[in-house]
Amino acid sequence: MSEVGVTSPLPGRALDRLAERHSVRVRPKGPALSGRDLAAFVGEAEAVICLLADRVAAEVFALCPRLVLVANYAVGVNNIDLEAARTSGVWVTNTPDVLTDATADLTWALTLAVARRVVEGDRLVRNGGFSGWKPDLLLGVGLQGKTLGIIGMGRIGRAVARRAAGFGMWVCYHSHRDARPPDGAEAEYVPSLDALLARSDVLSLHCPLTPQTRHLMDERRLRLLPRGAIVVNTSRGEVVDEEALARVLASGHLGGVGLDVYEREPEVHPALLGRPDVVLLPHLGSATGEARAAMADLAVDNVLAVLAGKPPLTPVVKPLVPRS
Ligand code: DGY
Numbered sequence: 001m002s003e004v005g006v007t008s009p010l011p012g013r014a015l016d017r018l019a020e021r022h023s024v025r026v027r028p029k030g031p032a033l034s035g036r037d038l039a040a041f042v043g044e045a046e047a048v049i050c051l052l053a054d055r056v057a058a059e060v061f062a063l064c065p066r067l068v069l070v071a072n073y074a075v076g077v078n079n080i081d082l083e084a085a086r087t088s089g090v091w092v093t094n095t096p097d098v099l100t101d102a103t104a105d106l107t108w109a110l111t112l113a114v115a116r117r118v119v120e121g122d123r124l125v126r127n128g129g130f131s132g133w134k135p136d137l138l139l140g141v142g143l144q145g146k147t148l149g150i151i152g153m154g155r156i157g158r159a160v161a162r163r164a165a166g167f168g169m170w171v172c173y174h175s176h177r178d179a180r181p182p183d184g185a186e187a188e189y190v191p192s193l194d195a196l197l198a199r200s201d202v203l204s205l206h207c208p209l210t211p212q213t214r215h216l217m218d219e220r221r222l223r224l225l226p227r228g229a230i231v232v233n234t235s236r237g238e239v240v241d242e243e244a245l246a247r248v249l250a251s252g253h254l255g256g257v258g259l260d261v262y263e264r265e266p267e268v269h270p271a272l273l274g275r276p277d278v279v280l281l282p283h284l285g286s287a288t289g290e291a292r293a294a295m296a297d298l299a300v301d302n303v304l305a306v307l308a309g310k311p312p313l314t315p316v317v318k319p320l321v322p323r324s
Contacts, residue, residue, distance in 0.1 A: 005025050005027070005041055005047075005048040006018075006048070007038070007048065007050045008027060010296040010299075011289060011293050012293030012297065015296065017304075021304065025045070032053035033050070033055075034055035035055065036059065038056065038060050043064070044064075045067065046067060048067065049073055049300070050073065052072065052076060056080040056085075058084035068306060069090065069092075069093065069303060070085060070091070070092045071312075072093065072299075074095060076209065077092060077208075078208065085317045086317050088319070090317070091302075091319055093306075093314050095295040095298045095314065100156050102291035103234055103286055104162075104163060105163075106285050107160050110279055111232050111258060112143075113279045115141050115143055115230060116140040117138045120276050141228070144169070146202060147199050148172070148200070149172050150174075151203070151205050152175055152207030152235065153173045153180070154207075156235075158183065161173065161187050162183075162185045170186075171185060171186065172190045173196070174189070193221070199226075200226070200229060201226060204232045204233075205217070205233045206235050207239060209238050214239070217245070219244035219247060223253060227255075230255050231254060231257045233259050234285045237263040237264070237265050240263065245272070246269050249278070254277075255277070259280055260283055260285050301313055
């Protein structure tokens with residue numbers, strides 16, 4: 001029996017399954033952990049399941065010599081020092097696939113909410129401002145015949161592209177890692193990011209956060225979008241320069257913005273908060289009961305595998321020399 005730390009309660013029954021085989025310590029809900037606080041929580045544990053808000057820096061590996069696995073309860077792993085994990089002999093796993101459909105659906109929910117002014121409409125009704133049907137009440141933009149530009153054609157980018165056909169949109173994409181077209185969807189690979197932006201009536205971001213993608217959408221690139229374009233971000237907030245986004249929106253260049261993630265999450269740039277053409281969600285991409293329970297199951301399966309001396313199901317980092 002090994003010791004496993006879990007930095008937050010998780011939905012579903014997965015932790016009960018883990019507790020049948022190992023000694024599980026679940027931290028009650030609280031602020032995210034980082035550095036020495038996280039190391040103190042991990043203590044003598046051999047595996048930790050952590051959230052994307054927890055920061056797993058190199059010092060955690062140094063201070064926790066018994067730790068052999070960090071199982072991130074997320075598909076993104078930008079909260080973990082991956083190179084330090086590798087050289088310290090620690091596995092890192094994530095939760096791909098099981099949240100793909102949920103995140104793709106939410107991307108479309110945001111896109112439609114912005115294009116069809118859903119949140120403004122809801123507010124108008126609640127505030128008693130709806131006095132009957134009018135020919136020009138809250139006119140939005142139609143998506144049919146428009147171009148959807150996708151940056152990052154990984155699992156989620158592909159699932160978003162597949163759904164585009166249902167809205168009659170043409171899909172163009174730019175991707176560093178993989179230029180393969182999505183299965184089951186017609187889409188055009190555009191090798192130049194600038195050229196992709198110039199054609200995107202709706203731009204949806206699906207790239208991981210890396211040093212190369214931080215502020216990928218800066219002011220120059222935002223201004224390359226056609227006037228009236230909609231920007232949707234369900235990836236990581238730091239991919240967009242939020243200050244620049246607020247400026248470009250204020251200049252009237254963009255038609256609207258839908259954000260699920262923020263540069264300084266959970267803070268939101270104050271200039272975005274008061275704008276009716278911006279729809280803001282609290283990082284809900286994978287937030288369905290089904291997806292979150294499946295993420296917990298996958299994280300637990302990774303822990304069970306590694307603690308049984310087997311390779312994990314969804315490794316992100318394979319240790320240089322695994323700790324024994
Ligand atoms: C992830 O998994 O990386 C999402 O941002 C949260 O589900």
